[in-house]
Amino acid sequence: MEYKAKYITEDIKLSSYEDNFFKSDIMFDHHMLIWFISGETKIVQSDATYHFKTGDIFLIPRNQLATIINYPKHSQPHKTVVMHLSTARLRDFYSKLDVNLKLSASPQILSYNNHPLLQSCLSSLIPYFEMTDIPVEIASLKITEAISILRSIDKKIDNVLANFEEPGKVDLVGFMEKNFIFNLPLEKFGYLTGRSLTTFKRDFKKAFCLTPQRWLTQKRLELAHYRLTQNKSKPIDICYEVGFENLSHFSFAFKKKFGYPPTQLKEHKSNISC
Structure with a gap:
C-alpha cells in the first residue's frame, strides 16, 4: 500500500x-x-x-x-x-x-x-x-x-x-456479540466496555469460558461460514468483513475448523446434499 x-x-x-x-x-x-x-x-x-x-x-x-x-x-x-x-x-x-x-x-x-x-x-x-x-x-x-x-x-x-461523555461500563456479552467483527486490540474493547485490560480479560473469561482471542476467531469463522452459504460473496470479501486481516490466515483457520477451505464450501454442500 x-x-x-x-x-x-x-x-x-x-x-x-x-x-x-x-x-x-x-x-x-x-x-x-x-x-x-x-x-x-x-x-x-x-x-x-x-x-x-x-x-x-x-x-x-x-x-x-x-x-x-x-x-x-x-x-x-x-x-x-x-x-x-x-x-x-x-x-x-x-x-x-x-x-x-x-x-x-x-x-x-x-x-x-x-x-x-x-x-x-x-x-x-x-x-x-x-x-x-x-x-x-x-x-x-x-x-x-x-x-x-x-x-x-x-x-x-x-x-x-457536544457529547463529551466517555464510555461507561456496559454489558460485556451484549457488546462483544454485536462487535466481534472488528479486529481491534483488546485494550480498545476494554475501553469501550468501561474496563481496564485486566478487568476485561477477567470478565470475558467468566462470561464466555474462553480467552478473548479464541472466542473472537471462533465467532468470525462461524459468521463467515454462514455468509458464504447465504450469498454469492467471494471469500476475500467475507474475510475482511468478518474481522480477518488477510485471506491466507482466514483460509487456514477456516479449513482447520471446518475441514475444507472456503473456496470449496459450495462443493462440500453439494456432496452433503447428495
Whole structure:
C-alpha cells in the first residue's frame, strides 16, 4: 500500500491511497469530517454498511467501531480531505453556547452528500496543502467554520458534537456479540466496555469460558461460514468483513475448523446434499 498524507495541522490532512485496496478496523478518538475527492469507501459497522464515493461528505462520530475498506476508482487514487473535530476544540466551542442535548448512546455515521456549504469549506483547504508555514489561526478558523456549518444544516448535530461523555461500563456479552467483527486490540474493547485490560480479560473469561482471542476467531469463522452459504460473496470479501486481516490466515483457520477451505464450501454442500 502506498499511502501519502499532507497536513495543514494535525487535525486537517489530505489523505491518499494509491494501491488497489486498503482495509482497516478502527475506533476513532475524534469525530472525523470527511470529503471525498476520488475513489470509493465501504464502511461496515455492526448494524449498518455505508458506501461513499466522489463528492460525498460525511461525519464519523468518535468512539465508533468500523471496518474501513478503501478502493481507488477509474484509475484515480482514493483521496479525501479529513478534518478531526477533537474533544478539546469542541469543548472550547460549546463553552460559549447554551444548548439542550438529547444524547444518543450510539450515534450513526451522518451523511451530508455534497452539501454546497460544507463542500466550499473543505475544498477551500486544498491550496493550503501545497504551502508551508500556515498560520495556526487559519486552520483553527476553518475548523470553527466547519462546525458552524454543521450546526446550521443539521439541527441535531449538537447531540453528537457536544457529547463529551466517555464510555461507561456496559454489558460485556451484549457488546462483544454485536462487535466481534472488528479486529481491534483488546485494550480498545476494554475501553469501550468501561474496563481496564485486566478487568476485561477477567470478565470475558467468566462470561464466555474462553480467552478473548479464541472466542473472537471462533465467532468470525462461524459468521463467515454462514455468509458464504447465504450469498454469492467471494471469500476475500467475507474475510475482511468478518474481522480477518488477510485471506491466507482466514483460509487456514477456516479449513482447520471446518475441514475444507472456503473456496470449496459450495462443493462440500453439494456432496452433503447428495
